[in-house]
Amino acid sequence: MFSYILKRIAIAIPTLLVLIVISFVLMHAAPGGPFTAERELPPEVMANLNAKYGLDDPLWKQIGTYVWNIVSAFDFGPSFVYKDRTVNEIIAQGFPITLTYGLISFVLAVLVGVTLGVAAAIRHNSMLDYIAVGMSIGAQVLPNFVMAPILVLVFTLWLGWLPGGGWQGPEYWILPVIALSTSFMASIARITRSSMLEVLTSNHIRTARAKGLPERRVILRHALKPAMLPVISYLGPAFVAMITGSVVVDIYFSTGGIGKAFVDSALNRDYAVMMGVTILVGALTIFFNLVVDILYGWIDPKIRY
Amino acid sequence: MNVTRTLASSVLALSLAWQAQAANVPDGVTLAENQTYTFWLLDAIKSMDPQINTDAEGSDVLRNLFEGLYNEDEKGGLVPGVALEHEVSEDGKTYTFKLRDNAKWSDGAPVTANDFVYAWRRLADPATASEYAWYMELMQVENASAVVAGDMAPDELGVKAVDEHTLEVKIDAPMPYFPQMLVHASTFPVPQSVIDANGDNWTRAGTLVGNGAYTLVEHQLGERVVMEKNDTYWDAEHTVLQTVIALTINDVNQGLTRYMAGELDRVDMPAGQYPRMEKEYPDQATSVPYNCSYIYMLNVGEKGPEALKDVRVRKALSYAIDRDIIVDKILQGGQHPSYNWTHWATAGFEIPDIEYADWTQPERLEKAKELLTEAGYGPDKPLSLRLQYNTSEDHKKIAIAASQMLKQIGVNLTLDNYEWKVHTDRMQSQDFDMARYAWCGDYNEASTYLDLMASYSGHNNGEFFNDDYDAVIKDSKTAEDPLPLYQKAEMILADEMPIIPLYHYAKVFMLKEDIKGWPLDNLNQSWYAKDLYRVAE
Numbered sequence: 001m002f003s004y005i006l007k008r009i010a011i012a013i014p015t016l017l018v019l020i021v022i023s024f025v026l027m028h029a030a031p032g033g034p035f036t037a038e039r040e041l042p043p044e045v046m047a048n049l050n051a052k053y054g055l056d057d058p059l060w061k062q063i064g065t066y067v068w069n070i071v072s073a074f075d076f077g078p079s080f081v082y083k084d085r086t087v088n089e090i091i092a093q094g095f096p097i098t099l100t101y102g103l104i105s106f107v108l109a110v111l112v113g114v115t116l117g118v119a120a121a122i123r124h125n126s127m128l129d130y131i132a133v134g135m136s137i138g139a140q141v142l143p144n145f146v147m148a149p150i151l152v153l154v155f156t157l158w159l160g161w162l163p164g165g166g167w168q169g170p171e172y173w174i175l176p177v178i179a180l181s182t183s184f185m186a187s188i189a190r191i192t193r194s195s196m197l198e199v200l201t202s203n204h205i206r207t208a209r210a211k212g213l214p215e216r217r218v219i220l221r222h223a224l225k226p227a228m229l230p231v232i233s234y235l236g237p238a239f240v241a242m243i244t245g246s247v248v249v250d251i252y253f254s255t256g257g258i259g260k261a262f263v264d265s266a267l268n269r270d271y272a273v274m275m276g277v278t279i280l281v282g283a284l285t286i287f288f289n290l291v292v293d294i295l296y297g298w299i300d301p302k303i304r305y
Numbered sequence: 306m307n308v309t310r311t312l313a314s315s316v317l318a319l320s321l322a323w324q325a326q327a328a329n330v331p332d333g334v335t336l337a338e339n340q341t342y343t344f345w346l347l348d349a350i351k352s353m354d355p356q357i358n359t360d361a362e363g364s365d366v367l368r369n370l371f372e373g374l375y376n377e378d379e380k381g382g383l384v385p386g387v388a389l390e391h392e393v394s395e396d397g398k399t400y401t402f403k404l405r406d407n408a409k410w411s412d413g414a415p416v417t418a419n420d421f422v423y424a425w426r427r428l429a430d431p432a433t434a435s436e437y438a439w440y441m442e443l444m445q446v447e448n449a450s451a452v453v454a455g456d457m458a459p460d461e462l463g464v465k466a467v468d469e470h471t472l473e474v475k476i477d478a479p480m481p482y483f484p485q486m487l488v489h490a491s492t493f494p495v496p497q498s499v500i501d502a503n504g505d506n507w508t509r510a511g512t513l514v515g516n517g518a519y520t521l522v523e524h525q526l527g528e529r530v531v532m533e534k535n536d537t538y539w540d541a542e543h544t545v546l547q548t549v550i551a552l553t554i555n556d557v558n559q560g561l562t563r564y565m566a567g568e569l570d571r572v573d574m575p576a577g578q579y580p581r582m583e584k585e586y587p588d589q590a591t592s593v594p595y596n597c598s599y600i601y602m603l604n605v606g607e608k609g610p611e612a613l614k615d616v617r618v619r620k621a622l623s624y625a626i627d628r629d630i631i632v633d634k635i636l637q638g639g640q641h642p643s644y645n646w647t648h649w650a651t652a653g654f655e656i657p658d659i660e661y662a663d664w665t666q667p668e669r670l671e672k673a674k675e676l677l678t679e680a681g682y683g684p685d686k687p688l689s690l691r692l693q694y695n696t697s698e699d700h701k702k703i704a705i706a707a708s709q710m711l712k713q714i715g716v717n718l719t720l721d722n723y724e725w726k727v728h729t730d731r732m733q734s735q736d737f738d739m740a741r742y743a744w745c746g747d748y749n750e751a752s753t754y755l756d757l758m759a760s761y762s763g764h765n766n767g768e769f770f771n772d773d774y775d776a777v778i779k780d781s782k783t784a785e786d787p788l789p790l791y792q793k794a795e796m797i798l799a800d801e802m803p804i805i806p807l808y809h810y811a812k813v814f815m816l817k818e819d820i821k822g823w824p825l826d827n828l829n830q831s832w833y834a835k836d837l838y839r840v841a842e
Contacts, residue, residue, distance in 0.1 A: 032726030035436060037359070038744070040733045040763035042455035044431075045438045052434035059418075082526065083352045093526055124377045149559060157566045164563040165554060167528050251555040254530030260555070269726055 001297070007288065012286045017067070019282045024063050027271055034080035034269045036287035040299055053080060066275065076279075077272040081265075086284065087276035094258035095280070098245030101173055101255065105181035106242045111187040114231065117192025119226075122219065124197060132193070136186035148252035149180045176253045184238055191234055196227040225299055232299070236292035240284045244277075328380075328822055328838045335841040337819060341548040342837055345560045345572040349527035349553055353508035355493040356428045359436050361745065364490040369532055369549060369834045370515040374402055374421070374472075375484060377795055377831045379824040381652060381749050387494065387516065388472070397479025397783075404470040409537040410496050412514045418466035420494035420516075426452075426459040428491055437491040439763075440747070444486050447475040458566055460836035479783050482489055482750040488831065489747060518544050518835035520594045527553050532834070561815070576699045578637040579813050588818040594650040595812035596828045597745035597795035598754060599643075599806040601692065601707070601806035606768025608735040612688055617680040619802035620661075622690075622739075622837030624673035625714045627666050628807055635702050638813035639838040643806040645795045647754040650809075650828050654751040657792035659799045673714045683715065693721040695728040703807070704741065732766040740766070742804075749828050751791045752781065758798065769803035 034037040035041060035049050054065060069075040076087035113136075120132035155175060156164035166172050199205060200223055208222045209215075245259025260279060265274035297303050330336065346365075352358045355367050366375075374388035388402040408416035427433050429441045429452040441449040447463025463475035476483060486492070497516045507513060510524045510531075518541070519532035530551040534544055552568070554560040557575040562718040564572040574582060574590070580597045582590040603613050603622070612618045628642030644662035647654055655774065656662075661669055682688040692707065694700040701722065708718035718739075723731065732740050744764065746753035757764040759778045760771070774797045781790035812830050816823055824830065 011502060030726070032730035035434065036726050036733070038729060038742070038764070039439075040766070042439050042442065042453070042763060045436065048431040048434040048438065048453070048455070049436065051431070078505070082349070083357045084354055084505045085526070090526065115308055149556075149562070151699045152559060152562055152566075156568075157562055160566065163569055164566055165559070166552060167525065235445070250527075252559055254528060254552065254554050254559075256525050256553070260527065267724055267726065 001016075001294075005294070008290050008293075012283075012290075015286060016279065016282055020067060020279065021063060023278045024066070024271075024277060025059065028059060028267075029273055030269065032269055034271060036269070041146045051145060053078070062290060070279075079270055079273050081273070082272040087272045090261065090273055091276055091280060094245075094256060094261060097167055097255050098250075098257035098259055099243050101176045101180060101249065101257070102243035102245060104173060105177045105184065106239055108177060109181040109184040109188055109238075109242075110235070112181075113188025114192050114228075116185075116189040116226075117231075118196055118219070118224065120189070120193045121196035121200060129193075132189060136189040139182040139186035139264040140190075142182070144179045144183060144246065145248045147182065148175075148248060151175045151179060152252065165252070167255045167257075172255075176249045176255060179252070180249050184242065187234065187238075188231060191231050192227065195230045196223060199223045199227040202226075229296065230247070230298060232295055233291055237285060237287045240281065240288050244281050244284065311472050324592070325415070327687065328543060328836055330545065330821075330838055334821075337839040337841045340546045340588075340839055341550065342820060342834060342839065343550040343552060343568065343570050345564070345569050345668070346530075346551045346553045347555065347560075347573070350524070350530060350551075353513060353521065353524065355490050356424060356435050356437070358490055365832070366530055366532075366551060367490040367493060368517070368831065369519040370488070370513065370517045370521055371482045371495070372408070372517045372538075373489070373493045374404075374487045376833060377488050377824070377827055377829065379822070379827060379836065381824070381827040381829060381831070383488070386488075391484065398476050400474045400476070400483065401467070402472040402474070404472060405539060406470050407539045408516060409539065410514050411520045411535050411537050412496070412499075413537055414496070414498075416468070416494060416516045417469045418472040419469075420496065421472050421492075422464050422466050422493045423497045424493065425464045426462050427495065428451050430459040430809050431455045432679065439799060440486075440489060440491045443747070444483065444492075445477040445480060447477055455528050481785075481787065482748065482752060485750050488829075518833070519549055527575055529553065538835075540688075540835070544835045546834050547835040561766075564815050567579050570820050572815050574638065574813045574815060576813075577635075577637050582815065586815065589814055589815045590813075591823075591825070592811045592813045593825050593830070594641070594648065594828055595745075595810040595830055596648055596651070596749060597743055597810035598646055598648050599741075599743045599807045599810065600646065601666065601739045601807065602732070602737075602742040602767045603803055603805065604735055604767045605737055605803050606735055609767070610690060610738050610770075612680075612682070613738065614809045615680050616801060617676040618682070618688065619805075621673040621676040621680070621714060622711065623802050623805040624661055624664075624669040624676070625716070626710050626805060629666070630710075631703055631706060632808050635706060636699070636808065639754060639811040641809040641811070642797070643809045645806055646758065646798055646804060647747065647751045647791065647795065648809045648828065651754070652749045652828070653788060654791060655788065657795050658796070661799070670713060677716070678716055687715055687717060689717040689719065689801055691719045691721055692739040693723055693731065693737050694727060694742070695725045696722055700741050735766065735768060737766075739805075742766075743810075745810075746829065752778075752787070755781070755791055755794045758794075758803065767803050769801065771797060771801060771803075773797055774801075 055060060076085050079090055116132045120129040123129050152164040155162045162174055163172055205223055208218045245257040247259045247263045250257045250260035259271055261277050346362050350363050350366055355371055359369055372386045374386055374612055375383045376386040378384045387404050387408045389405050391400050391402045393400055404418055410416060428435050429438055438453045448457050448461050452456040452459050452462050465473050467473050496514045503512050510521045513521045518535055518538045520535045523531035523532050532549040534547050560572045563569055580591060603619055605613050632640045632642045641649055644659050645656050649656055694704050694797055704720050708720060711718050731737050756762060758769055759775050777790050777794045781787040784790055819840050820837060821840055824832050
């Protein structure tokens with residue numbers, strides 16, 4: 001197991017490097033640059049800016065310097081657009097915010113989603129099943145960019161219970177969490193339900209029941225664990241997607257989170273921030289895929305690394 | 306040097322000043338307990354550094370944290386800021402500013418002429434790499450271009466401190482509107498000691514030292530900015546608002562919802578909402594002229610389509626577009642249909658008699674068809690052009706309307722939507738036929754528009770190179786009364802039609818009825834929180 005983890009980490013490094021090079025090249029290939037403005041800058045001003053941000057070097061040198069700064073000093077450089085901040089600072093400010101609402105959403109989505117899925121599977125074709133399936137399909141077809149403004153309309157404007165946006169304390173977390181978690185919750189419920197249904201008809205469950213085990217024990221001890229396998233492979237990337245935030249949540253609830261930086265940095269051609277968030281998400285994705293694989297080995301004894 | 310006392314204008318400014326400083330609360334008005342003002346920002350503030358900031362929203366915040374030589378009053382006129390008055394030399398090229406001796410930084414240090422010298426050199430210094438370094442060049446400060454290009458040291462810039470409270474600026478050519486340019490945030494003073502000690506981090510809340518009426522107490526990037534009244538400000542006594550909060554809300558509709566929920570005191574209105582809001586909330590819905598102008602730029606240069614090199618075609622396109630429909634049916638927010646470039650409400654400017662502006666739309670259409678036929682286009686040889694615009698619902702609606710209008714004269718318009726950077730990049734590499742363009746004046750004077758169409762301008766993406774136009778602009782720089790020349794320039798634009806003017810902007814917003822002192826008549830809509838106050842219900 002240990003050598004497997006080491007091997008995976010060894011593969012992760014070149015993967016990240018490839019990600020950096022491809023993103024870097026693609027980013028610079030997009031028309032316009034960070035300093036493209038409606039007034040074309042005089043050449044002398046442009047030259048000063050390019051010199052300050054190292055944009056006058058050949059691309060290979062820029063990539064080299066960039067990677068070297070990360071490796072040697074964990075320095076992701078200054079933002080090209082938020083000029084008095086570094087990428088490290090921007091991520092340090094925005095990431096804890098998305099991490100907070102992302103983690104809460106994740107826990108909520110897993111708890112509610114799995115419970116709903118299991119309940120629906122056990123009471124297959126009952127009213128409970130129909131309600132659970134109906135709700136999860138409903139939640140999935142209602143995109144969060146529709147849900148977010150409706151939430152603000154209802155809970156802020158009409159009821160006046162919750163702030164419509166901002167990030168000042170726990171009462172500001174509620175609406176973003178609802179908006180972010182619902183569709184994940186729905187997916188988890190559906191995956192759990194179908195996986196559970198399949199497991200419930202398998203041989204070892206029949207054996208367990210034949211042994212006369214109480215149904216509760218059959219479900220919790222023998223069915224749930226194998227039924228979780230497809231859910232867990234879904235949760236790995238979903239977890240990364242949630243903790244790195246959502247552009248919709250950040251825009252509609254003005255959280256100041258890092259999710260919006262994805263879109264903004266691309267549109268603003270803020271090369272440094274764009275690279276920073278790409279690497280962050282890349283590294284997290286690689287890491288949590290590894291976690292998922294390790295969990296797999298733990299849940300399913302047939303899998304051995 | 307023979308120096309004359311400045312003219313009526315600055316004496317007038319001075320006399321106005323003593324009434325207009327800080328909040329001008331009329332007698333008998335009861336102020337509210339709560340003196341907090343919360344306003345809306347579309348986006349995160351990109352920089353709190355006056356010499357680095359490039360956008361209007363940033364300037365809205367900076368005007369409260371810093372103070373330049375002059376401020377604007379509620380009508381956009383100049384009133385003393387750090388400078389009390391100025392003198393101009395006879396040749397019009399040397400300005401001497403008398404600075405007040407009671408101006409202080411928020412750390413208690415006095416604001417001196419050296420702080421301005423430092424800030425201005427810093428703006429031009431290649432090491433700062435400011436995107437607005439060109440503003441020093443636009444102001445024609447002596448040696449600005451050479452300093453920006455790195456050919457001269459920053460201390461050779463034409464600005465010096467004669468003594469603690471006297472600032473002298475030399476400019477290359479006389480420029481009557483020079484003082485107007487000094488309200489721009491990039492000319493605000495900055496504290497050298499704080500910058501030297503903290504580097505790029507000097508703009509953080511808690512570290513930032515300013516000389517404005519407010520200090521920065523909190524800045525959560527993309528979430529909020531909180532400013533508190535600065536007790537060291539020279540006119541703190543007359544400053545009423547205690548706390549000023551800016552909330553970033555990236556979606557206009559969401560902003561309006563939160564305004565309605567009482568979270569904001571001011572918010573811009575989404576397009577098309579004005580008629581409804583005006584009916585329902587007449588005390589809050591506001592529309593005032595705003596210093597921006599919307600056009601379609603035509604590519605008349607080498608790389609442009611052959612058809613657009615013919616002035617008859619350009620005119621036909623312009624005549625065929627019905628501005629009234631765009632303004633009354635699409636925007637619906639009090640914008641003005643336009644047939645010229647400079648905003649109609651610009652100070653000291655009057656729109657000349659542009660013939661086609663007075664025609665009825667059927668007359669314009671008739672003429673457009675005639676011109677197009679003359680130019681050799683018709684059913685047998687239809688004209689096809691591309692129109693590009695940057696992503697926005699409004700631009701899209703206008704473009705669709707324009708394509709329908711041009712269809713009436715047999716022109717097929719293909720619409721291309723690009724994100725902002727691509728749109729701009731294509732325009733700047735002359736890779737377009739017609740392109741949506743708008744400009745917001747840096748200051749309230751016609752040259753901020755008219756300079757843009759000169760052949761040497763960085764904005765002239767359509768490559769309209771016209772010697773007469775350049776000559777008129779050049780002459781206007783030194784003219785005693787530039788208005789006739791500005792009008793002549795507008796006439797050249799109407800005759801040559803390198804741009805199709807569509808409308809002049811209005812600022813359309815909701816403002817809580819208990820907030821008073823908003824500068825409704827200020828075309829730049831430059832506001833200072835120190836001038837605002839909240840009255841008791």
